[in-house]
Amino acid sequence: MNSxxxxxxxEIREMMTASTVLPIVVMAVLFGAMGSVMxxxxxxxxxxxxxxxxxxxxxxxxxxxAVDTIGDLSELAYNGADxxxxxxxxxxxxxxxxxxxxxxxxxxxxSGEPGTIQIYWIMKGAGLLDSISSEAVNGVLWNVNRAxxxxxxxxxxxxxxxxxxxxxTMTETTIFGDRIMDGISPGTLGTMLSMQSLIVPLVMMMLxxxxxxxxxxxxxxxxxxxxxxxxxxLPVTRGSIVTGKLVASALIGLMMAAIYMVGFSYYMTGFSxxxxxxxxxxxxxxSALDYILVxxxxxxxxxxxxxxxMILGTFxxxxxxxxxxxxxxxxxxxxxxxxxxxxxxxxxxxAAQVALFALPFSHPMMAMRSLxxxxxxxxxxxxxxxxxxxxxxxxxxxxxxxxDRLLTGRIGKKEEGRGRNLLRAVSGRKR
Amino acid sequence: xxxxxxxxDRPSSxxxxxxxxxxxxxxxxxxxxxxxxxxxxxVDDGEVFGLIGPNGAGKTTALRIISTILRITSGHVRMFGTxxxxxxxxxxxxxxxxPEDAGAYKNLTGNAYLVFIARFFSQNREDLRRIVxxxxxxxxxxDRMDDKIDTYSKGMxxxxxxxxxxxxxxxxxxxxxxxSGLDVINAQEIRKIVKDSSxxxxxxxxxSHNMLEVELMCDxxxxxxxxEIVEIGTPAELKAKHGAQNIEEVFMKVVS
Numbered sequence: 001m002n003s004x005x006x007x008x009x010x011e012i013r014e015m016m017t018a019s020t021v022l023p024i025v026v027m028a029v030l031f032g033a034m035g036s037v038m039x040x041x042x043x044x045x046x047x048x049x050x051x052x053x054x055x056x057x058x059x060x061x062x063x064x065x066a067v068d069t070i071g072d073l074s075e076l077a078y079n080g081a082d083x084x085x086x087x088x089x090x091x092x093x094x095x096x097x098x099x100x101x102x103x104x105x106x107x108x109x110x111s112g113e114p115g116t117i118q119i120y121w122i123m124k125g126a127g128l129l130d131s132i133s134s135e136a137v138n139g140v141l142w143n144v145n146r147a148x149x150x151x152x153x154x155x156x157x158x159x160x161x162x163x164x165x166x167x168x169t170m171t172e173t174t175i176f177g178d179r180i181m182d183g184i185s186p187g188t189l190g191t192m193l194s195m196q197s198l199i200v201p202l203v204m205m206m207l208x209x210x211x212x213x214x215x216x217x218x219x220x221x222x223x224x225x226x227x228x229x230x231x232x233x234l235p236v237t238r239g240s241i242v243t244g245k246l247v248a249s250a251l252i253g254l255m256m257a258a259i260y261m262v263g264f265s266y267y268m269t270g271f272s273x274x275x276x277x278x279x280x281x282x283x284x285x286x287s288a289l290d291y292i293l294v295x296x297x298x299x300x301x302x303x304x305x306x307x308x309x310m311i312l313g314t315f316x317x318x319x320x321x322x323x324x325x326x327x328x329x330x331x332x333x334x335x336x337x338x339x340x341x342x343x344x345x346x347x348x349x350x351a352a353q354v355a356l357f358a359l360p361f362s363h364p365m366m367a368m369r370s371l372x373x374x375x376x377x378x379x380x381x382x383x384x385x386x387x388x389x390x391x392x393x394x395x396x397x398x399x400x401x402x403x404d405r406l407l408t409g410r411i412g413k414k415e416e417g418r419g420r421n422l423l424r425a426v427s428g429r430k431r
Numbered sequence: 432x433x434x435x436x437x438x439x440d441r442p443s444s445x446x447x448x449x450x451x452x453x454x455x456x457x458x459x460x461x462x463x464x465x466x467x468x469x470x471x472x473x474v475d476d477g478e479v480f481g482l483i484g485p486n487g488a489g490k491t492t493a494l495r496i497i498s499t500i501l502r503i504t505s506g507h508v509r510m511f512g513t514x515x516x517x518x519x520x521x522x523x524x525x526x527x528x529x530p531e532d533a534g535a536y537k538n539l540t541g542n543a544y545l546v547f548i549a550r551f552f553s554q555n556r557e558d559l560r561r562i563v564x565x566x567x568x569x570x571x572x573x574d575r576m577d578d579k580i581d582t583y584s585k586g587m588x589x590x591x592x593x594x595x596x597x598x599x600x601x602x603x604x605x606x607x608x609x610x611s612g613l614d615v616i617n618a619q620e621i622r623k624i625v626k627d628s629s630x631x632x633x634x635x636x637x638x639s640h641n642m643l644e645v646e647l648m649c650d651x652x653x654x655x656x657x658x659e660i661v662e663i664g665t666p667a668e669l670k671a672k673h674g675a676q677n678i679e680e681v682f683m684k685v686v687s
Contacts, residue, residue, distance in 0.1 A: 229495075229528065229530045230548075233500055234551045235523040235524040407500060
């Protein structure tokens with residue numbers, strides 16, 4: 001037999017284990033889910049934006065040009081005379097802006113001053129990518145500006161050349177939930193909010209990756225160094241072993257995250273944008289209670305994440321396989337962080353929303369932004385969910401420690417029955 | 432009620448009110464594979480009992496069950512009259528298990544490792560100091576006790592682990608392949624340590640592939656083959672029964 005082929009077969013058999021393949025499969029599925037989200041964003045950018053128009057300059061030629069241009073380049077959800085009604089209609093139609101042309105629009109331009117279009121942005125989410133669709137409206141308005149400019153040149157209007165080239169300005173009001181924020185665009189708001197609420201997702205990601213990796217490795221090391229059997233025969237409850245490992249990993253994770261965040265805070269001071277937003281002015285500053293809720297969310301999620309890591313750790317045969325098992329955890333920490341920075345929970349597709357909510361890691365990441373806009377239901381729901389997740393994960397971990405799995409890699413018939421009973425007890429179902 | 436023993440209050444057999452170990456129809460399944468097929472034996476208090484058999488016979492499975500780290504499929508194991516499946520935590524207070532390929536935490540020094548283990552068994556500082564002193568005495572590693580375990584030779588590490596297992600003066604010591612991988616000198620010293628411990632009242636259940644070791648150390652021996660006890664008795668009884676010169680011959684006759 002060919003020796004190389006023989007070696008090749010052996011190597012493949014050694015490498016193709018469930019613990020090496022499964023993380024990659026999980027990552028591939030998650031990448032697929034991310035792709036569907038990004039696909040949705042692309043449609044937002046390339047499609048014609050849905051807007052509404054309120055034209056108070058009904059007799060003005062230039063206003064008529066503006067309305068025609070907007071009508072040609074957008075889906076018109078509303079074309080009427082009432083701003084409030086227009087905003088409500090556009091919002092219902094899933095549109096992103098109401099363009100209000102004031103009564104003096106044409107008159108101002110013809111008298112040598114720029115005409116102003118008031119844009120009411122209907123902001124759906126506070127992620128960086130949520131504001132991309134507003135760029136499509138900006139494109140429409142650029143075309144409006146050009147059409148008016150062309151008209152002014154065609155009719156040889158008696159306006160100065162600077163005004164002829166730029167006859168129009170915009171004022172912006174962003175409506176997000178119940179908040180009406182004057183003088184700010186969704187893009188600016190989204191960028192600034194993302195910068196403001198970036199710290200928690202980063203801390204959470206670091207905590208999960210460092211502390212989670214520590215706890216998984218700890219299990220792998222116990223097996224590799226053959227210390228686990230001795231540990232399990234000591235007069236210490238399985239709950240104490242699990243608690244000791246979880247708390248130690250959490251403390252190490254917190255320390256590592258703190259060191260990392262000190263460096264990161266210096267890095268962030270280099271970006272002036274993060275300091276420019278006056279949160280008080282827009283009534284989105286966090287109160288002391290909000291910070292406490294963020295802290296609670298972080299804590300319960302960390303416990304849940306570490307218990308999950310410990311369950312994974314029971315699969316680790318040694319330190320090397322433990323390292324492989326940290327990959328899906330790291331990925332599960334990074335994906336929600338990216339999603340939350342770029343997209344708001346409310347603007348994600350339903351499947352992604354379910355996935356994001358089901359993953360306890362994402363709740364503290366979403367908490368700050370949700371609290372800025374008083375979305376307490378999502379934050380409190382997340383805390384309750386993460387707490388339940390943590391309790392179930394810890395119960396499962398302790399149960400696994402009581403089975404043969406740690407030593408033999410299998411649960412065993414009797415224990416499988418006990419496991420089913422435990423799961424039934426957890427889910428509240430009876431035989 | 433099982434209780435932690437010390438050098439001064441080690442309970443006698445009469446006080447304990449039952450054999451140190453009573454294994455009754457013990458069955459262990461790993462999925463469809465039955466590793467133990469209803470084994471039964473009794474170990475008296477203070478006895479050194481050997482469990483010998485070929486590889487895969489079920490020795491380690493039996494020792495792991497008795498040490499409370501594997502669950503029982505069916506049957507019972509009683510330690511001084513108490514069912515260990517029902518009161519495993521209590522059983523762990525009076526037993527020590529030394530696995531065949533046991534390791535220690537490599538980043539700890541020998542001293543720190545003994546302190547770590549002793550803390551689980553001590554009620555106060557005096558207890559802790561006494562247990563650790565005993566461990567240091569058994570390990571007999573001199574200044575190397577302050578070095579990281581990572582730097583120890585195999586023999587040194589095994590001595591430390593034996594010290595760990597016996598320093599608490601357990602009422603039951605379960606020792607799997609006690610001298611596995613050790614040279615003759617180290618092996619002999621460790622056997623002596625275990626015998627000394629037994630003389631002070633520790634009941635010892637050991638398994639070994641080394642028939643000479645078993646013959647030298649054990650008061651009684653059980654031969655296990657394919658998950659079943661096939662012989663049980665004192666070394667003299669077994670040799671007489673099978674007309675053998677030594678236990679190795681008994682082993683070969685019974686197993687083959």
